Amino acid sequence: MTKNYTRPENCNTMSEVRFGVDKLDKNLVKILAERQRYMTAAARIKNNRDDVRDTPRIEDVINKVLKEAKVQGLSSEIAETVWRHLIEASILYEFQQWDAINSTNTR
Numbered sequence: 001m002t003k004n005y006t007r008p009e010n011c012n013t014m015s016e017v018r019f020g021v022d023k024l025d026k027n028l029v030k031i032l033a034e035r036q037r038y039m040t041a042a043a044r045i046k047n048n049r050d051d052v053r054d055t056p057r058i059e060d061v062i063n064k065v066l067k068e069a070k071v072q073g074l075s076s077e078i079a080e081t082v083w084r085h086l087i088e089a090s091i092l093y094e095f096q097q098w099d100a101i102n103s104t105n106t107r
Contacts, residue, residue, distance in 0.1 A: 032086075039090050043097035052094050058087055 005023060006016040046052060062083055069079035 035086075036090070036093060039094045040097050043094045044101055046098065049095070049098055049102070052098055053091055061087060 003019050006020060008017070008020060011017045011020065043052070062080060065079050065083045066076055068074075069076055
């Protein structure tokens with residue numbers, strides 16, 4: 001039996017809320033996996049390990065996210081907190097990828 005998706009404003013039970021959140025989480029994981037693949041590509045493309053952490057780019061991403069959050073009605077506190085954590089985790093991942101790629105390759 002497949003449950004039907006109920007829009008948040010139409011939810012009347014916690015079961016409907018949880019189903020919607022679980023569905024969104026599944027989609028978020030798919031999107032984050034794609035984002036991670038871009039971090040792998042960045043690690044492959046960057047010639048210098050020092051280029052992995054790019055502070056101006058971090059702030060550019062945060063500014064773009066905050067602008068889009070406002071358009072979409074997402075709390076700026078949630079957006080900034082989530083993206084700063086996401087960016088830091090992505091940087092750590094990219095460092096790992098860069099090290100792995102460059103321990104087997106000579107540039």
